[in-house]
Amino acid sequence: MFNNNPFEGAFGLDIGDLSLKLIQLTPASVLSNDKRFHINHMGSIILPPGYIVNGEIQQPEMVRHKLLQLLGKDGHGKKISSPWVVVDLPEPKTFLTSIEIDIPPEQITREDVEYQCQKHLPFDLSEAYLDWQIVLQLEKSRHTRVLVGAAPKTIADSYTYLLESVGLQPIALEIESLAIARALMAKGDSAGAILDLGATRSSIIIYDAGGVRFSTTINFSGEIINMALIQQLKITYEESEELKTQNGLNYTKEKPDYLKILDELIDGLIIEIKKTITYYQDHYPQATPIEHIELCGGMAQMYNLSQTLARRLKISTKPGSAWNKINPATLTEKEKSLELTMASATGLALRAIINPYND
């Protein structure tokens, strides 16, 4: 097919507290039988702590400088010339849920949705941007399920300002959970959960056959593990990173207390997952049992983590596949190993190339 995307070269940019990650896709050749997208460009850059804190840009000039570097606009590396970008908004600052409204889909208006949102959203509507879409239902119904997302205007505006200051034109600012779900969910998946376990933030995304139902931030991250290890084992940050990546959830006789510290944090993670799943079953109409969990984010690679979660939650759990829709043929082994940390950037890049206006 011809690519009729008016935003030539549009790419995805994942802005985290400690990293900026970019993926730009291209369509498969018209002649190829394999229609999966190719990765044209993939890059990331580390942000020192303090530049962005909890999703708030604290040092805009420094972040701007790093972004220019990532885009190759500082005279080094491959330059991204397209101004078109789809960016995620920080999960802990945003809100995503689905609500049922007692009005048939064909009659629903923006006012109906806003009225219902006022009851559910943790923001004042005058201070937030609201986005919503009707979830398609197979059977005709007197009710409408609407997926609503909201973000504080101050946060969204500061991200837009940052992007424009480096010559980018945001075609969409997206709630991160939706980007992750786009990358990981496959057609026909039964109800499931995605756990995004990152450096500073983690979240659970609940979806069913109709798509994402809601997402929530959880109190677990690579940095929380690092802080616990640094304090309790009296080691450096670098030693903590190494211990964690070398041993995962395995015992090491070099540091006999290591596994005990990790186990306590995993106990907390398991409580949060159980609480979220129970909340979903109790509060969402037609909720079906969560049958599987997929992991993404850097910590999804932790040794023994998915096995431990599967055993303790009694739900099938595995690292997700963020590149279902991507052809990794041209990637090096090192690049392929970045799939799980690139899940958000991949979902954003998919939106950028498939349909930037909507899902």
Ligand SMILES: Nc1ncnc2c1ncn2[C@@H]1O[C@H](COP(=O)(O)OP(=O)(O)OP(=O)(O)O)[C@@H](O)[C@H]1O
């Ligand atoms: N093999 C591994 N075992 C354990 N932890 C790992 C492993 N590989 C990476 N990590 C951890 O994953 C984290 C990085 O994950 P990720 O790349 O998803 O974070 P991020 O997207 O930069 O951060 P955030 O989403 O929180 O803004 C770091 O804390 C890192 O230590």
Ligand SMILES: [Mg+2]
């Ligand atoms: Mg992340």
